Structure formats: C-alpha cells, structure tokens
Amino acid sequence: MKSLFSIFNFFISTLFLLLITSCQKRTVDKYDHLKNELNKVDSLLLKGENTTIKSIYNKIDKNKISSKAQLAKYYVLGSIMEGQNLEKKIILAKNALKVFDSPDLIKNEEDLYFRTLITNGDAQFFSKRYLYALNYYFEASDLIKKDFDKENYLASKFASIYFKQNNFAKAAKYYLDSYDFDTKSAIKSMLKSDFYRPEMKVNNAAFCFYKNNQLDSGAKYYQLFEQLIDKANIKKEISTKYTNTLRAILYDNLAGLNIKTGKLDSALNYANKSIFLLSKEEEEMNLTPLLKIAEISIKTNQLKNAKKALDQSNYLIFKYFQNYEAYYPIWLKQNTAYLYKTNQINSAYFYQNKYINLIDSINLFKQDVNSVDIAKESQLINQRIELNELKYNNNIRKIYIIALIQFMVLVLIIIIIVYRNLQRLKIAHHKANEQNAIIFKNSVEIEKANKNYLRIMRVMAHDLRNPLSGMTGLASVLLHETQIDEENKKMLKLIETTGMHSIEMINELLKTGLANENEVLEAQKLDLKALLIDSVELLQFKAKEKQQHIIIENKDLDTPVFAKVNYEKVWRVINNLVVNAIKFSLIGGEIRTGVKEYKTSVVIYVSDDGVGIPEKNKETVFDMFTEAKKTGTNGEQPFGLGLSISKKIMEKHQGKIWFEDGINGGTIFYLEFPKEQ
Template sequence: MHLPKPIPYLIKVVFFCLCLNYAQGQSVLIQQEQHRLPFIKDSIGQVNCLNRIGMLYHLKNADSCFYYGIKAKAIAMRLHYPKGKTDADNVIASALYLSGLYRESLDLFSKELLAYRQQADTANTAQALLNMATVYAEIGDSVKAKVLSRQAIQTGRRLKQDSIMSLVYANYCLVNAALPDDSVSYYLDRSRKVAARYKDERMLIAILQIKANNLLNKGRKQEALPLIKQSLSESRDDGLEYFEINSFGLYAAYYADKPDSVLSYYNRAYKLVQERGYVFMRVKVLKVILAYTEMSGNKDKIVGVHNLMETALTAENDKLKKFIGDYIKYNAIQDDNTLLGISNKSNKTKIWLLIAVCTVSILLILIVSRQYQISRHLNRKIVQQNNQMQKTLIDLEQSQEDNTRMMQIVAHDLRNPIGGITSVATIMLEDEDRSAEDRMMLELIKTSGQNSLELVSDLLQVHTRVENLKIEPVDLSLMLHYCVDLLRYKADAKGQYINLQTTPVILSVNREKMWRVVSNLIANAIKFSPSGASILVKLEEKEKHVIIAVEDHGIGIPVEIKDKIFDMFTEARRPGTAGEQPFGLGLAISKQIVEAHGGEIWFNSKRNNGTIFYVKLPIV
C-alpha cells in the first residue's frame, strides 16, 4: 500500500494566496479581518478586506471563500473599482479550483490575467500566471504548467519589490517533476533567500517541507527527519495549521514501514483538520486512516472509520452540490446583470433618439418611412429564405431516410451471397478427403462468412434499435488466441509478426460481439502497419476491470481526424499501407458494442509512430 503524499497538494493550494504574508495563524487572521470589517468606512477598503477574508478562507471552506469573493465583486463593480473586481475574480477562481471545477477556474484566471496586464500590475500578473500553472499541473497538463511557470519567473524578475519570487521559484520546482536535482536545489535556494529577506515565515516552512518531501522520495530519510521536525515546530509556533497538518503527513511518510506510526500521525492530522475546520482535507486524510486501520484488522475501529468516511463524503457531496448550485445562480445573476447593462444602454440610446425626433421631426419622418419600406422588403426576403430553408431541411431529412433505407436494402441483399459462400464452405468441409491446409482455409471462409452475416445484421439494426446482448461466460484469453490465429495469415502476407500476451480471464460478455471488436482492432493494426512490423495484443486483469490493448507501429492517426474515427460512416477514412480500402464502420460498431457492455474504448497515437487502442471492460 502506498502512502499518499499530501505536500504537493497543500503547497500548491497555498500559492493562491495574494495577501497571506503575515506570520500568524489563519484562523486568527480571519477573526481579526472579520472584526475589522464593520468599522471600515471606505468602500474600497471594504472591498479589499472582503477579498482578504475570501483568500484566508480558501484553504478552509470553499463556500465561504466564494461568498466573500462575490460580495467583494458586487461592491467593486458598483464602485467601478477594476483592481478590486479582478482581486475578487481571483478569490472566486480559487474557490472553484478548491471545489474541483478546474476548467471554470482556468477561464476566470485567464480573464484575471488579462485584467492585471491591462492594469500594469506586474506582481499580480506573475501571481495569476502562477495560479494557472498550478491548475494545469493539477489536471495533468505539465507542458502548459511549465510554460506558465517560466512566464511567471520572467514577469517577476521585473519587480523591484520581488517578494512573490519566493513563491514563483518554489512552484516551478513543484510543477516541473523532470527538473534535475541540482536545478531543484538552485531554485529552492533562491526561493529561501527571497523569503528570508522579506521574513516570509510561510514560505520558509513550505521550502523546508518541499526539501523534506524530495529527500523522502529519494529514500534519504535521516536527512529529511530534521527538516520535518523543524517544519512542525515552526508551524506550531506561528499557528499555521495547514503546514502543521502537512508536517504530520511527512512524519507518516518517514515511518511508512511502521503502520502504527503512520496511523498515529494521520489521526493527529485528522484531529487538527476537525478542530480547525479544514473540510476539504477531511476525506483525503480519512482515506489514509481507513487504509491503515484495515491493515490492523481491528473490526470495531474499521467500522468507526468507515462511519466517519461516510459522514465526510456525504457532507462533502452536500457542500459540492450547494456550491455548484450557488455557482449556477451566480452565473445567472452575472448574465442578468449583463443583459440589464445592455438594456440600460439601449434605453439611453432610445432617449437620445426621442430627443432627436422632437428636434428634427420632419427628417425623422422621412427616415422612418424609408426604414419602413426597407424593413418590409427585408421581411419578405426573410420569409422567403425561411421557406426555402424549411424546404431544404425537409429534403435533407428525406435524403437521410432514403440513404438509410438504401443502406439497409444493400445490407439485406448481401445476406444471400454471403450465406451461400458460408453454406458452400460448410458442404466442402464435409468432404473428408480434403487436406489439412484446405480444411483450414475452408474453416476461415466459413467463420468469416458467419461473422460477415453478423455484421450485415448489425447494419440492418444500426438505425432502428439498441440490440439486447446475449451474455455468457467467455474465456477472453482463448478468444484472443482464436482471433490472432484467424488473422495471422493476413499478417504473414505483409511479413508482420503478432505478439500475443494474455492471462486467463473469464468474463461475462457476448462472445460474437466481443470477438468482432478484437478482430477489428487487430485487422486495423495489420492494415495500417508497414511490412515487417510487429503487433502487440495484450490482455491484463486489474482489480475491477479488464484491459485489452492492441499496439502497432504503423502510420498513426493524424490529430485532425482523432475526434472523428469513432463516428458512423466517418469521413476519417484512410487506405492501409498496402492500399487496403476502409469502410468507416468498424470502429463505430466496436464503440457501440464496448459501451453496451458498460466499457470504454479509446486510443493513444502519434503520427508515424504507431497507435495503441484500449478496450476496458468491467468485471461483473
């Protein structure tokens, strides 16, 4: 069992703070700002205070963070205070990020970045770049994360007051996992020097924890231990609860080979999470506690932790539902405000037009008369165009029906010749004097004819109904061997080699349909691979699902058609490496079959560097 590493998550979340540069506990700061708020008479000061409270809440409660952000934004918009509005967008985007709405937070951070650049606010521009890099790292886009982090470094270097660079350098190490050890040491050292110069206790502790985490990852536990002790001591002294929680996580990682110690430290972390209201960390900590409690075998404790986990998950889901509901209402209000602004602008225009009417009434009458004539002419043209579009739409629908009917007629007419081929092959197989090679080829003809009849049946049903699958236990390993043996002659004809790696797996599927999926993927690999290439067919059994992978080293799939290859009758068709003609049906039908089994089908591909198709089926 692998112990989760909380430090990258916690440090990156801390990077959203624009105002937390005081060496005081977060809870204390929230209370101080809330107490000060009613006494602020200056409206701009109120906006700034609301934004500070929102950012202080972002590590504890996304709902409160969001609430203070939208409240600050409403006042800032009323005051026409651009910086306050942009800072409020940063608070709202941080709440969205904390709630897992990454794309929405990126959209808002992008707008925030543009606004800070327009305001020539270099420090906050660097901060916005840093925030976006953090979100991209969270969703796994390391390329964009690294690019944005470098932009943040370049932007921050132009600052005279460069306190933010401590944050920027440390974050660059976190989002760039491939950074060499000497580069990591270099950037962390620069981060430490900046933090020390500005007496930024939060960043000094964060750097200690990043270094300790790196040492633990490299197995250098004894070097990491003093750093962990120091970070815990300083976190407690400064009242920085989230860093204290993170220190417990590092201690747990240090004692990873001692389950009781791990459990002890995570219990202490959970206690602090509960006491200080860090709701977004509750489930993550409980998952580790549950895993190690289950290792202990104590049923009563396991049940107790399960109950805590169930309560935490329910609360988290309720909060997320409420947050999303609030966000939807917020967007609706924003849309309404936009419409009201447009409406107000329109009303002002109408007033000026009315004044103009009173001043130059004769001229206006002529203009209105002329506009009326033009309007009638345009209306007639619009009606004509609408009628033409309606007729065209009806013709298109009729054409679609005719095409579908013709396709079904053609598919229906194919049944007789294919059935005849299959019947002749069956009769010829009854002749016992035939050689083994002839019998093998006749068996292939018979099997291919039967499968072709199944394909024709699917074509007849593709636009009419969702087929009911006949499920039965199937040995997938044996089925893959059969598929490979059946298609090996095609590979031999192109000098290709099929490498089959399987493990015994019995799964309840429709034998014929799943055979068609695998045969189609292998046939495609043969079709789009050059002569002499190797093809890998692999079957793996996971805990809750089975994965079938078919890998080739062929021409790959161009980016421009990647989103089209699973479409029925797709235009994304290409001939094979030996001129084989495609039909544009195989992958679409395969996708329908896999999804009807409750599975997934996808691929990874690089142009001229091969393709891997994956089929994931649940173990029922």
C-alpha cells in the first residue's frame, strides 16, 4: 500500500513540474515574441521603412508586456513615431519615464534610461519648450559623465538648438562632432531609431555652412553626404526608397547652393531631379524644391513656370504643414517678387506687408529659443545636479558650515554698511527736507498746469469732433454717388473709416480719458451677473464675425451677485475687456467669462486663448496711449485707451483690475469690486 502511495505521489509531482515548465515556456515565448516585434519596429525606423512600421506597432498589445524595460521601449518608440501630434509625443515619452520607478531598474537598464531621457528632451524640443529639453539632455549627460561616446551623441541635440538660434557656425561644429562619434561609436545598437544616421548629420552640417555663406565648405560636405548615401546603399543598410529620399534631400540642397552661386541652370536641374525621386507618399517633401523652381523661374522670366510652382507649393504648405513658419514666409517673398514682375502692384504690396508682419511675428516667437544660453544653462543645471547629490551624502554639513561663515561675514558687512549709511543719512536728512519743500512747491504748480492742460484738451477735442463729423458725413454721402469711379470711392471709404476711428477715439477721451477727475461717482446696488450677461449678449454678433464663441460660465445659477457700482461705467469696462478678447483671439477661438463671489469682494473675469501679452509690454498695458498697443488678429485698429480708461473706472469704484497669462496661452483679465458692507 505504501509503495502504491509513493508511485502515485511521484506521478503527481512529475505532472506538476511538467505543467510549470510548460507555462514558463509559453511565458518566455510570449516575452521573446514581443521583444522581437519591438526590435523589428526599431530596425525599420533606422532603415527608413516607414510604410509598415505603424501597422506592426499597433498590433502590439501593451497590456501583455510584462517586462518594465520592454514597456518603456514601447512608449519610447511610440513617441519617436508620432509626427504632428506633439501633445501625444510628450505623453508617450513621459509614460516611458514613469516606468523607471526604482534606482535598481535605472541601474540595470541604464542605456534604455538614457534613451528615454533623450526622447523626452526631443519631445519638449519639437514643442518649442527649449529649457525643458535642455534639462532632459543634461540629465542624460550627467547620467553618463564617464561615457565619452554618449556625451558626444548629445552633440546633435545641442546642434539643433544652435541652429534654431541661427548660430550656424556652432551648429555645424556640433553636427560634425556628432558625425565623428557616429563613425566610431560602439553603442549604435543601443540607440537605434532615435539615433540620426551619419549621412543626415553630414547633410545638416553642410546646410549650416550654406546658411552661414561658407559655400565652399557646404559643397565639400554635400559631396561627402552623396558618398555616404552610395556607401549605405551598396551595403544595403538602407532601402532603395530611403536612398531615393536621401538623394532628393541632397539635390534639393544642391539646388539652393547653385542658386546662391548664380548657376541657375544647374539649380533648376537639381530641383527637378529632387521632385522626380520622391514617391507619392512623400508629396510634402516636394515643397522646398518647388519653392526653388519658383525663385529660379522668376529670375529667368519664366513666369508661367513660376506661377505653376507657386500654386503647387502653396497647396502643399496648407495641406501638410500646420506650423508653416519655416516655409510660408519664403512663399510670400517669392509670390511678391512674381507679382511685381507681372505688374500686379496692389497684390504685390499686399503680400509684401503680409510677409513683413509674418516675419515680425516669427521673430517674436523666436525670442524663447534665442534667449537660451546653452553654456549658461549647462552650468546652472550641472550646479543643480551637484547640489542634489550633496544632499544625499555627509558632505552637506560642510555646505551648512560654509553658509554659516558666509552669513556671519555678510552680517558684519551689513552692520558696517548700515553704520556708514546712518552717518550719511544724518547729513542727507537736512538736504532732503529742503528738497521736499521744493518738490511740494513744484508739484502744486504741476497740478495746476495739468488742470489747464485737461481743460485745453477738452476744448480741442470738442472742436475737432465737429469738422471730423462733417468730413465723415460728406464722405459717406459721396460714396453713394453713382458718378464717382471705383478708385475715388476707395479713397472716400478710407477718409470715412479714418474719420470714424478718430471720432471714436475723441469720444473715448471725452467720456473718460479727459473726464473731470473730481466727478462724483453715482453708484447703485446692481446684480453684476445680470450686467455681465447684458454686456456679453450685445457683443455676441461681433464675436460671430470671427467665428468665435463667448461662453458665460455659471450663467444658469439663479443667485444674483450684488455690488454698488455705476452701471454705465462698469458696462464700459466689461465691453473693453470682451472687445479686446475678440480682437486678439484667432478666428474660431473661445472666450470665457463669469462672476465669482467671495467674502468681501466680487470678481468678474474674461479669459481668451489668443496671442497673449508679451513680457516686455506687461508693465505698460494700462498706460494711456501705451506703446504696447498692437493690431488685432484680423487687422483691427487699436487706440491704446481702453485698458487705461478701465483702470481709472475701477479705481473710482475702489476696485482693482489685473491680468494673468492663461495656462494654454492667451490672457485672463480680472475685475474686483468690494462688497457693500
């Protein structure tokens, strides 16, 4: 009986072991399959095989990925593949970073962690958040301080920032350093798809030399670029399709080089060859050679060809390039030249102004990247990293001791300075009293002069309004005359519009800007929510002209919100803020407004998603006739009075007006009224 039991027990144990082995084998097979699929996507990205990558990647079920390292790689590859969807690119990169939730995982997968940091930096870079990108790059650099190869790899990242800053000489140097690293590095297999191919870095360096007018150096490295393409093609490192793409890029750049050297026939030949090599899937890459063909055709008076190239390139810009600041200005410039050549002067003048305005706008947005000092930021970030390291070791005590000594020295210096200043103050006190008496006397005289100035200005404003009204009315009547030709009607319309703007500005000045400072404010207890709704409803038609939506938040709540205010003046303030939001928001934008009640005050807010207020103008937006005024997004005329007037009205209500930057762009203005006690 005991023998039978032993045989049964052995049988059960053997069966159990077989089941465990079978399950483990299936798990390993499944892990290997997912690993192979991810590696396949990685390899295809490196070779430029973009057609099948997404289909393979989308078939991978991330919920079945049990390895944290493979999950991080899954997110990294997804971020790299994302094109125009920058928000998703950032989310995927951050998801990859979240996977590294322990020091042990970072230590065991250091290469992948390095790659994850670089991917996060790239995502921030493409989203124009350059300081965030630098933080990730320097964190990656600090991770591999003793690894010269990886540090050199970061050269291409810094080159990109220098290129954005138009520092082409430094950008070229960093691209060539990175290329040198590519040819010698032993970690290519680790970097794979986010590793730029050596050929493209040589091309980027050549393009930097071209942009820096070092044309001989540009030609030299374009020649090297062509040799590298041939070499990679012979070794079958890249597909035939990707080879054609690289050659198309080369020929496009050679076309630009030949235009600069005046060899227009060669340039035209290169541009046509570039277009010929590109497939239908790469239609958007036809844009730059088409722009070059347009430029050459204009210079050689082949105006039909120029018109055709301009039409085709304009179509591609608006079809493929949501952020077209790199190409649309070039198109505007070439189109202006074409219109001048064909004697379409009015149209040429229109597009020339559009080009100038767009360049000004682009230069404004480039301030962020131009303000980035890589060397300085490198120093600051490295100092921060070193400080964090010091916090985790016993040497932090030395920092406290040094800080204490410095503090004591500083206190001693302050005591000496205070003592010396007290001595000087005793001497200066008497002089200050004398100066105060003089200042008081002068201020009284200035106040009298200001009152006289206001009286004169009110008289002038009244006197100017009558002839302006007559001029505007006469222009309006003449516009309806049938005997006046179109050219004169345009001039009359201009006179009418200018006169109306001038009258509107004078009315604004008379109502508030030049109003009596001692005027008693007639206020009454009013429902601010009802006042806001009335004001906004009257402006809905104006918003609809730009296809905008004004949303009144908490509109349906029945509770009124009371404060003691002057109806007409507060209506004017709300009207100014909402009109500004409409004026400086893009077509199709969204404007939000509402009322918030607090214990001692009531706050009205107006929020938009428009162009916002530049940092340099924030301190002067409430000044009368401020230099911070600018034209609206649809060409609306500014006066520079609205916010100044609004501030004066709020001060008469013992209230406040201020603004903040919106989280997603635009501006939020706030009006705070005290509650009636």
